[in-house]
Amino acid sequence: MTETDWDQLLTGYLDNELTQQDRQRVEQRMINEPTYRAQFDDLKSLQTDIADLDFQPNKTTQWSELAPDVTSRSARSLGWLTYIASTLFLVGYGFYEFIIAETANAFVKTAVLGILLGLGLLLISVIKQRLVESKTDRYKDVQI
Amino acid sequence: MPLPTDQTINALGQSGYALSFQLLGNHQDAEDMTQDSLNTLVAKWDTFDESKASVKTWFLTIVRNRTIDYMRKKKPQFNPDILDQSSDRKAETAQQHIEASERQATVRDAIVALPQDQRELILLRDYHGFKYAEIAEILNVPIGTIMSRLSRVRKQLRLQLLDLGGNSR
Known part of the structure; x- marks a missing residue:
């Protein structure tokens, strides 16, 4: 195994994403090689630091009040339909x-x-233009 | 399937906002992205398949794609001061508090300096706590590439922090 492979295993070990066999290989190497163990400790420390990062406070906390409910969504669609018809x-x-x-x-x-x-x-020209743009849009495959 | 409760939507909103903010570095834009994504979640709720992904994974996929799309179109300036250090971190003494703050600031700067794709990868794992399968779903990449990419980013961060002396506990 290359050092890159061992690095990847260490990352998987840190994230608890390894098989039992690979976990044992990593643990064995940590016992045998203090530098590998130190590397793990550094990564663990880094992971904790990232998890502890915070953000400047966001004033909007009641997202549910901003999300449209089914009733208003249906009413809006029906409203547009009635208006256009x-x-x-x-x-x-x-x-x-x-x-x-x-x-x-x-x-x-x-x-x-x-x-x-x-x-x-x-x-008609506007609709046609929109259709062409939607077919050639670079971002049309972006999933939402 | 009934729509998520207000409590769930609030939790999703906070997670989505955090991710969008981490990518954009702008509060207002992140709020807009989150609200748009919540609208999409409600509008497309009928298409959600809980056997394929959790609501959180699905929602953060929506947020992430919408944010990336926005970044491609508008090319907003990233604010390097976005990540603030935690205020509730436990520190026994003033000295420890100072050391913890300095370490956090160093980590923050290193994260902010990462390219967008690496930043979102490490934050999805270490900040949001997603499993590899969920990260692969959100980023729309093969699950087999997650570990190797994470390994590279962490190695780079570790060396960077060792150079700066910011990761010594």
């Missing part, structure tokens, strides 16, 4: 009434149609 219905109905109305002339109807068509095309 109602808006689309109103716009569609208003446009239909406008088109069949006899009071507006063909020029105005064509202009309004153009505005709606333009908005529709802009919306």
